[in-house]
Amino acid sequence: MYNLILIFVFLLLGIVLQKVKRFPSDIYKVINNIVIYFCLPALALYYIPKIKLDTHLLYPIGVTWISFTTAILFFSFLRARFKWSKKLTGCLILTAGFGNTSFLGFPIIQALYGEEGLKMAILVDQPGTFVVLSTLGVIVATLYSTGNPNGFYIAKKIILFPPFIAFLLACFMNVFHFDFHHYIQFGLLKVGSLMTPLAMLSVGLQLHFDKKSQHWKFLRLGLAYKLLFTPALIYLLYVVILDQHSKMIQVSVMEAAMAPMISASIIASSYGLKPKLCSMMIGFGIPISFVTLIFWYFVMQ
Secondary structure, eight states, X not given: OXXXXXXXXXXXXXXXXXXXXXXXXXXXXXXXXXXXXXXXHHHHHHHGGGOOOOXXXXXXXXXXXXXXXXXXXXXXXXXHHXXXXXXXXXXXXXXXXXXXXXXXXXXXXXXXXXXXXXXXXXXXXXXXXXXXXIIIIHHHHHHHHSSOOOHHHHHHHHHTOHHHHHHHHHHHHHHTTOOXXXXXXXXXXXXXXXXXXXXXXXXXXXXXXXXXXXXXXXHHHHHHIIIIIHHHHHHIIIIIISOOXXXXXXXXXHHHTSOBOHXXXXXXXXXXXXXXXXXXXXXXXXXXXXXXXXXXXXXXX
């Protein structure tokens, strides 16, 4: 509940600060860098060494791999069909392809399914969402923000991406059953906890409710994909086709139904992929998702 309150408070604060004339209009860029270079790596180093993986946990881990890969195919097809720009396509892939599986997902899943559900939600987020964002997400952001980068350029972007470096280190620690001293863990958790307020402040600073915006139809399409099509896809695969009905599957579908991911929006924005649409996907997606999540919760009962 605390994270949910933070989301709306700092989103509103960012919108209010837009009206302050002396407040730097491009301060959101600094905030984005803090989130990417400090908060995301801290979360990886805190959570990943503690995860115990097993083959039967591939269902929650696979949620984001499936949804993001499908988003690439879906929006790439629409780009070819309707002659969209690269930046618009990249924006929709990143913002509609990733769900807010941690800062919205964790408190909601914990409230609905308890501590057992929270453990499963961490599997959706860390080896799932976080890994896809740090690899495929960076590749998409790079490809759609520039002309024709070569393989070396893309590999350099991934390898030097701070959250990815932290992820590799965290995986190494997991394999060798090593974790930081509890004082360091406490510090990492505190730095990571800044993610929600800073990210929502950044979104609020960039959010504009322009009735004449050309992004409205793309906003509706992106949110329809994220909030309706993505959980429907996971439900079809896991429940209908594979005939799975455990609590793990319920958590997987609910995590697939979460609003667009704040971190993915910030990365897309930092790469110049339609920043205004990125902010709209977050600003409108979060409140609308509370309605659609109720629908999916009753579907899974």
